[in-house]
Amino acid sequence: MEAFASRAANLRQLCRQIPGIEGNVQGLQLLNQQSSVLAGELLEMRSLMQRQVVLDLQDRATKEDLNKLSVEGAQLRYDAVAKEAASKRSAIGKMPALEFGL
Template sequence: MTGATEITQLLNHAELVSSVAQQAQMVEQNVQAQITRLQQYVTMVQNLKQVPALMIDQTIGPYRTQISNFQSLSTAISQLQQAANATSSLFGRSLSEMNTTGMSPAQWLSAYTSLASTRGGIYQQQLTQDMQNVDALTTRAQNLQQIQSQIPNVAGTVQGLQMLNQQSNVLAGEMVDLHALMQRQVAQQMQDRAGEAQAQGTAAQLAAARAAAMGLTNQQEQQTTQGAPDFDLLQDQ
């Protein structure tokens, strides 16, 4: 995918990231259930009083290995879920702002990167954080693929893991594409000023939409908090 084709996948990206976050939460619960079951079995064997200690160690050794593997898998899934939730904020914000301003995905991305390059400050910080979150999500998805591949038959043992693997594999590729697209857009904003006037116009529109949204939040908070002072909108640095 290139150009407009890539950015029009924004809605699909948002749905996929949300699905991965939900699936990861479910699979993490199933992994924890497997860990608990194995730990209970190890405890039961250890409590056998008439069995030699050496035999107990030999018996529970493989189960301890399985517990360690599942704990590594649990960590990878939790990290994937956290990264997906962090990236979901980007898509939630972008879709809301496109709905408010009437921008297309391509126009929104142009305005977003233009806002960061021309205003700097919190706008640049937000763009940098979003790109880091997209990059981290790619890494976490790839990490899950690697860890689960090292545990024999784990996909058949943990319910939902196979689907999560499939989704995270697709997600990793999509996030690589999205990160590259955002990088190209940033580079274009820095190098190509032919459409500067239009870009600044859409950037100003996006900034106004964000200010309006923050103003609404301020108003709602004042209505629910008696005597609360006006909260100042973040200013450009």
């Protein structure tokens, strides 16, 4: 962010110099320099924005993958617990009845 603030300050300074141009060769050179700087800044900003979009898409894909793995893991744990509970119910059903001699 500091780099962007510094660049913005440089661009503002260049823009302030434009009204002082009187149409001579020096003024044309200054305009050429400023347009080159502006073009470079725009290209770099475009590149940074594209990188940010790619990073955002990668983050989104990673989150979706983690959510999918989390759901699959929860389903596997549920299935294991349900199987164990069914096994215990079956074992309890096979136990002989207790008789209390009252």
